[in-house]
Structures are given as C-alpha cells and as structure tokens.
Amino acid sequence: MLFQDIYRIISDKELIGYLFQGLGNTVVITVFAVLIGLFLGVAVAMVKIAAEHSKAMKIPAVICNIYTTVIRGTPVSLQLFIMVFGVLAIPGFKVYAAILTFGINSGAYVSENIRAGINSVDKGQTEAGRALGLSWGKTMRKIILPQAVKNVIPAIGNEMIALLKETSIISWIGATVGTITFDLNAAASTVNRTVVNYLASGIVAGAMYLAVVYLMILAVKLIERRLGKNERR
Amino acid sequence: MNEGKEVFFRSDDDALINVCGLYKYFGKTEVLKGVSCSIKKGEKVAIIGLSGSGKSTFLRCMNLLETPTYGEIWFENKLLTPVDPYLHADIIRKSRTYKEVRAKISAENPAFTETDADKAAISEIKAHDLLKKNEGKSYAAAIKAFYKSNFLDADLARRKIGMVFQHFNLFNNLTVLKNMTLAPVETGLYGKEEAEEKALGLLRRIGLADKADVYPATLSGGQKQRIAIVRALMMDPDVLLFDEPTSALDPEMVGEVLSLMKELANDGMTMVVVTHEMGFAKEVASRVIFIDDGVIKEENGPEEFFGEPKDERLKDFLSKVL
Numbered sequence: 001m002l003f004q005d006i007y008r009i010i011s012d013k014e015l016i017g018y019l020f021q022g023l024g025n026t027v028v029i030t031v032f033a034v035l036i037g038l039f040l041g042v043a044v045a046m047v048k049i050a051a052e053h054s055k056a057m058k059i060p061a062v063i064c065n066i067y068t069t070v071i072r073g074t075p076v077s078l079q080l081f082i083m084v085f086g087v088l089a090i091p092g093f094k095v096y097a098a099i100l101t102f103g104i105n106s107g108a109y110v111s112e113n114i115r116a117g118i119n120s121v122d123k124g125q126t127e128a129g130r131a132l133g134l135s136w137g138k139t140m141r142k143i144i145l146p147q148a149v150k151n152v153i154p155a156i157g158n159e160m161i162a163l164l165k166e167t168s169i170i171s172w173i174g175a176t177v178g179t180i181t182f183d184l185n186a187a188a189s190t191v192n193r194t195v196v197n198y199l200a201s202g203i204v205a206g207a208m209y210l211a212v213v214y215l216m217i218l219a220v221k222l223i224e225r226r227l228g229k230n231e232r233r
Numbered sequence: 234m235n236e237g238k239e240v241f242f243r244s245d246d247d248a249l250i251n252v253c254g255l256y257k258y259f260g261k262t263e264v265l266k267g268v269s270c271s272i273k274k275g276e277k278v279a280i281i282g283l284s285g286s287g288k289s290t291f292l293r294c295m296n297l298l299e300t301p302t303y304g305e306i307w308f309e310n311k312l313l314t315p316v317d318p319y320l321h322a323d324i325i326r327k328s329r330t331y332k333e334v335r336a337k338i339s340a341e342n343p344a345f346t347e348t349d350a351d352k353a354a355i356s357e358i359k360a361h362d363l364l365k366k367n368e369g370k371s372y373a374a375a376i377k378a379f380y381k382s383n384f385l386d387a388d389l390a391r392r393k394i395g396m397v398f399q400h401f402n403l404f405n406n407l408t409v410l411k412n413m414t415l416a417p418v419e420t421g422l423y424g425k426e427e428a429e430e431k432a433l434g435l436l437r438r439i440g441l442a443d444k445a446d447v448y449p450a451t452l453s454g455g456q457k458q459r460i461a462i463v464r465a466l467m468m469d470p471d472v473l474l475f476d477e478p479t480s481a482l483d484p485e486m487v488g489e490v491l492s493l494m495k496e497l498a499n500d501g502m503t504m505v506v507v508t509h510e511m512g513f514a515k516e517v518a519s520r521v522i523f524i525d526d527g528v529i530k531e532e533n534g535p536e537e538f539f540g541e542p543k544d545e546r547l548k549d550f551l552s553k554v555l
C-alpha cells in the first residue's frame with residue numbers, strides 16, 4: 001500500500017512535477033533569505049565589534065543588541081505572522097515579506113556566529129597587525145576576517161540548513177506571488193489530497209529536503225577543506 | 234585615585250621615546266604606578282622584574298597597544314597620548330583652580346615669594362587632583378593648542394616602532410613572504426616588488442630564503458621568531474620593542490634568536506627588551522631597568538646593575554635568578 005503510493009507519486013508526472021516545483025520555490029526563498037541574512041549578519045557583527053573600540057558605534061551597537069536579542073528570543077513563526085499580517089500587510093507582498101522575515105531572522109544568528117568567529121581569532125593577530133602600523137580596518141580585512149571566515153563556515157552552513165527547513169512554515173500563510181505559489185511543504189499537502197496517504201507524500205517530500213540538505217553539507221565540507229589547506233601542517 | 238601621584242616631565246630632546254608619569258589601571262587594579270623613562274637613539278635597554286610586575290604593560294604602553302590611564306608617551310618629540318595637564322605647569326596656570334589655590338596660598342603665607350606660591354599651588358593641584366571641575370575656555374584652549382601642535386597619530390608612530398612578541402604572532406593566513414610584505418605595501422612604504430626584494434634579502438640573511446612561500450604553521454618556534462623579527466625590520470623601524478622574545482621557545486632554539494638580536498644590536502638598532510635572559514642583558518644591554526610592583530626601582534649600566542645593586546628587592550631578585 002505504502003510502496004504503491006510512493007511509486008504513484010514518483011511516477012506521476014504531474015504529482016512529482018508539482019513537488020519539484022515546490023522544491024525549487026523553497027530553494028529560491030532560502031537563497032534570498034540567506035543573502036539577506038549574511039548581509040545583515042556581517043554588518044551587525046562589525047558594528048558590535050567596532051563598538052568595543054569606537055565611541056561612535058556605541059548607539060548603533062545598542063540597536064544591534066536589541067535586534068539580536070528580540071529575534072533570537074521569539075519564535076520565527078510569530079515573527080512571520082507579525083511581518084506578513086502586521087508590519088508588511090500589503091496585498092500580493094506575502095512572499096517578499098516572508099523572505100524578508102527569514103532573512104532578518106537568520107541575520108541575528110549569523111551575526112552571533114561571525115562575532116564568535118572573529119573573537120576566536122587569537123588577539124595576538126590583531127596586536128601584530130596594529131603594531132606594524134596597520135589601521136584597525138585593514139587589520140580586520142587582511143588578517144582577522146580571512147581567519148574568522150574559516151572558523152565560522154561550519155556554523156553558518158548549519159544556520160543555512162536550519163533556514164531551509166524553517167522556510168516550510170511559509171505554507172501556513174498561504175503566500176503567493178508570481179511563480180512562487182507554494183513551497184515544498186505546501187506541495188506535499190496538495191499531492192496528499194490526490195494520493196490520500198500522509199506517510200507516502202511525507203516520505204517523498206522528506207527525501208527531497210534531505211537530498212538538498214545533504215548537498216549543502218557536502219558543499220560546506222568542500223569549502224572548509226579548501227580554506228583549511230593553507231594552514232595544514 | 235590620583236593621590237600621591239608623583240609627576241615629573243622630562244623634556245629630553247634627543248630621546249627617541251619619552252615616557253612621562255605613566256599610570257595604568259586595569260579596572261581598579263593599578264598596574265603601573267608612575268613610570269618615567271627615556272630611551273635614546275642607539276640604546277639597548279633591558280627590562281627585568283618578577284612576573285606580574287608590569288613589564289609587558291609598560292612595553293605595550295610605549296606603542297599604545299595598551300592605553301595609558303594617566304601620563305604621556307612621546308615618540309621623536311611627538312605626543313602619542315592625550316595631554317595630561319598634570320605634566321605641564323603652564324597648562325595648570327591657565328586653570329581657574331590655579332587662581333583660587335594660589336590666592337589662598339598667598340593669603341595664608343604672606344612670606345612666600347611669587348615663585349614659592351606658584352610652585353606650592355601647582356604641587357597642591359597635582360597632589361590632590363583638583364583639575365576635575367569645569368575649567369573654562371582658556372584652560373581648554375591651552376590643552377587643545379598643545380595637543381594640536383604636538384600630536385602624532387598612533388598608527389603612524391607604530392610604523393616606526395617595531396614590536397616582537399613572546400608568541401611570535403605571525404599571520405596564520407599568510408605565507409612568510411606575505412607576512413613580511415603586507416604592512417610595508419599596505420602603508421605605502423614600499424611598492425610590492427621592492428618589498429618582496431627586501432623581504433627575500435632579509436630571509437637570506439637569516440638563512441630562511443627557502444621558507445618564503447610556506448605558511449607559519451610549518452615552521453619551528455625559532456624560525457617563527459626570527460621571521461617575526463625581520464617582519465618588524467621590513468618597516469625600517471627606529472626602535473624595536475621585544476616582549477620576552479625567547480620565553481616561548483624550546484631551549485635549543487633560544488640561541489638562534491638571541492644571536493639575531495645581538496646582530497641587530499651591533500648594527501646600531503635601538504632596542505627595548507623585556508627578558509628573563511640575564512646573560513643577554515649583561516652582554517648586550519647598555520642600560521638595565523628593574524621594574525617592581527609597577528615602578529622603576531633601579532636603573533643603571535649593566536656593570537653596576539649586576540655588580541652593585543642597591544635596591545633590596547633587586548638584590549633579592551638577582552640572588553634568585555643568577
């Protein structure tokens with residue numbers, strides 16, 4: 001029964017095509033959210049680190065602290081509802097609002113990862129750079145960030161993987177815009193209306209999530225290895 | 234907090250580095266308690282003392298890796314720190330506090346001459362840290378004018394003040410050659426090719442030319458430290474600061490680093506070396522400084538310093554390490 005239904009989903013062009021379309025939309029949503037998250041994360045981390053040395057950055061750092069505390073202290077589903085039905089309740093804007101929410105959410109976690117990565121670089125590296133007459137910014141760019149990036153690749157990879165799965169809650173808000181009318185999770189529900197076997201549709205959609213996540217894990221490993229080559233003994 | 238703060242300002246025109254009334258607090262802990270000292274061109278100064286006495290802090294204040302709490306650091310007659318008004322009698326005289334205190338002193342001591350009253354007022358203001366109030370325009374202007382005409386940006390000064398660390402601190406993400414050329418190229422001191430040529434020349438001199446393209450992780454401690462030294466030389470510094478350059482090395486590698494340092498000393502480099510190597514201090518130093526509990530307890534030429542120490546704590550220290 002289960003295997004028959006799984007086979008039916010895989011072999012039916014319309015059903016499997018629907019799932020692939022959902023998967024594509026999930027990936028697109030994730031990619032844009034990741035880009036927003038990375039941008040915000042780096043910016044917020046730099047502000048917080050700079051505030052340790054510069055008075056001008058103190059107030060921006062307070063704002064950044066509020067941002068990371070609030071975002072990390074509340075559920076992303078709640079943030080999504082507030083954004084889509086509250087702050088950005090514009091008709092036809094739901095998907096954009098959702099992508100923005102995921103990006104803002106991810107940025108808070110990424111910034112903490114990057115900050116931890118920068119702090120994990122030996123203080124002596126900064127001191128050596130400054131002692132040679134390099135400015136704080138140059139020392140950061142040429143010496144600290146390249147080492148920090150290597151340290152945070154695994155953590156950021158994990159964050160992106162979590163984000164990919166988190167985007168599944170977008171199906172709760174019934175978001176539609178242009179070609180993005182449903183994500184993989186929503187596609188699984190639709191397929192299930194035809195097949196009427198939650199286990200079968202769940203297994204197929206789950207396998208698709210898993211395949212993408214597995215590719216992401218491989219990519220992270222590959223990047224890690226390439227960056228690590230320099231310092232291998 | 235400033236009570237009993239001993240202050241004197243040495244205006245020593247031929248000094249490379251002038252440290253004036255330096256105090257350093259970490260939170261509430263007072264680590265340096267009024268250190269003054271000047272380093273002349275060509276001098277080789279060894280700094281010794283017990284662990285935790287403030288040697289590293291003192292050295293790191295000279296290139297502003299640590300920010301002094303009070304006092305001034307001068308480099309080649311340029312001010313690297315904010316102005317410390319307590320070091321300048323003519324700035325104190327611009328303050329309202331001075332007028333008040335001086336009037337009071339004159340009234341109480343009719344026998345005082347003008348100069349006596351002036352001196353008494355200034356030392357009272359220094360001793361009791363009375364310059365905290367809003368002092369008005371002429372005072373602020375005096376500080377500003379002094380600062381403007383003497384100030385040198387720390388980043389610029391550091392180009393001329395090399396530093397060698399206990400743990401080498403080579404840049405892990407860069408090859409040996411890149412470690413050496415990064416700062417001179419980024420600061421515009423040398424073009425890329427010029428810098429590489431100079432770096433290779435220095436590497437040849439220390440016998441490590443074959444290591445130009447490897448990463449620091451593959452080197453021994455002694456090799457790392459010698460490269461750290463020539464990396465500092467790439468900036469053509471006027472003075473080199475060393476913070477226990479051999480303390481993190483395996484014993485068999487100490488010699489190679491010390492002999493490179495001796496070579497530099499013979500070439501006339503100005504050096505300030507915090508060290509536990511008494512042999513090096515005796516042989517190379519032109520002056521030895523004993524720091525104890527955040528103050529300079531004794532300083533002298535190596536002969537007198539080791540031959541006839543005067544301070545009791547120094548005698549005690551030397552009897553343990555020699």
Ligand SMILES: Nc1ncnc2c1ncn2[C@@H]1O[C@H](COP(=O)(O)OP(=O)(O)OP(=O)(O)O)[C@@H](O)[C@H]1O
Binds near residue numbers: 264288
């Ligand atoms: N960044 C810091 N924060 C707080 N306390 C510090 C800091 N740096 C140094 N100290 C304290 O200041 C005191 C002097 O330290 P310093 O490193 O200057 O001593 P030192 O003479 O160089 O000792 P050692 O021979 O062990 O290197 C120590 O008690 C130390 O714990």
Ligand SMILES: [Mg+2]
Binds near residue numbers: 288289290476477
């Ligand atoms: Mg020390």
